Amino acid sequence: MSEDLCTQFSTPAPADTHRTATGSLSIILLSRGGAYTAGLTELSDLATRLETAMVAAGKPVQQITPAYVDRAQPTLTEALEQCAHAQTIVILPVMVPDEPSLRRWLHKLIMRWRAARDTSHPAPHLVFGQPLPLQPGLTELLTRAVDEALRQPAVPEVMADESWEHDPKGWSLVPEHQHHVLWCVGPRCAAKGALQLWPTLTRAIRETPGLKNRIQPLQTGCQYPCNHGPLMIVYPDGVWYGPMDAETIAPVLTRHVQDGQVDEARHVHGPRCLQRS
Incomplete structure (x- = not known):
């Protein structure tokens, strides 16, 4: 993988076929935060589903945790602290659109976190994954999503049991x-x-x-x-x-x-x- 797609923040890990054994790998799902708790729950649920899938595939991990670059917790720094005892930490950005300037600043944040660590303990091998829009297979995934959407009911049928004509009067009060x-x-x-x-x-x-x-x-x-x-x-x-x-x-x-x-x-x-x- 090219350096602009997958940035490593430590010296390359030595070849070790057991490096992904239980307790050696942690994953951070990194997203933008929001004002509503539903979005936070969705990222936590995604982390749980990913962990289940990896275990089923014979790739157990120490932990998978959500993190947010703004508006919500845990922050990336807090998530790094949670994962600090892993041999390898993979940070997967799952936000769209990708902002190269923000990504560059996040790289700096990760390097500062690593530099501030207690040097008496070995530093994790840190990897920042490629942005979600550049992930291989995303187009195929969206194609399947379109096919699935076409099998769903039309919007009026979904909303037929709701009072969709008017908003609450309280929304007009200052x-x-x-x-x-x-x-x-x-x-x-x-x-x-x-x-x-x-x-x-x-x-x-x-x-x-x-x-x-x-x-x-x-x-x-x-x-x-x-x-x-x-x-x-x-x-x-x-x-x-x-x-x-x-x-x-x-x-x-x-x-x-x-x-x-x-x-x-x-x-x-x-x-x-x-x-x-």
């Missing part, structure tokens, strides 16, 4: 809040702990006097000044803050929303003085 907090969960902020901090953010808003019902927290994709992450933006004032951590979230938001002052220590961009009517 929540009562004065500020938005845009919390970045893009790949680089996710790698810096943004996903782990999301519950801290929502709890701070819910439990801090003066913040509840005044702030709407929203997750976003990459906001681009990644070196300042984990990053958040408070609107309508347009003030960017970072890097954020568990100790600074509540104080920064309280100072901004309740006191009308910008926290200079975490200020990244935007006005330094807030206009309050």
Whole structure:
């Protein structure tokens, strides 16, 4: 396999016909995250089915775990830690479309993880598989999927028992809040702990006097000044803050929303003085 399709992050493993024996191989299914739990369940189910198939084929593995480059956990770094005791870790990207720039950054992330490991323990042999759209046989798989779809009922028949003409009235109501907090969960902020901090953010808003019902927290994709992450933006004032951590979230938001002052220590961009009517 050519280097651009399958990148190896350690010295090549010595020839060993028993290298894939039980306990020596772990696999990470890598995808983009999402806002809905159903997508996370699907990737976990895929990992389970793949493990079952490999065992049935006489190729047992230590573990197969899902991982996400953004918006969900476990992150790739967390999954690597889970698999760290395997001799070989294969990372399979199962996301479409493939983004070469993101893939290059993921390669850097993997190399940094390896470099930060305790050198007293042998490093796993790390392999990053080729992107899903370039996998051999994908076209044939999609052809079979089309054939299967043509045997399914038409959409109106599938939805005949649902009230599809109208959406719930509640979807037209605007929540009562004065500020938005845009919390970045893009790949680089996710790698810096943004996903782990999301519950801290929502709890701070819910439990801090003066913040509840005044702030709407929203997750976003990459906001681009990644070196300042984990990053958040408070609107309508347009003030960017970072890097954020568990100790600074509540104080920064309280100072901004309740006191009308910008926290200079975490200020990244935007006005330094807030206009309050």
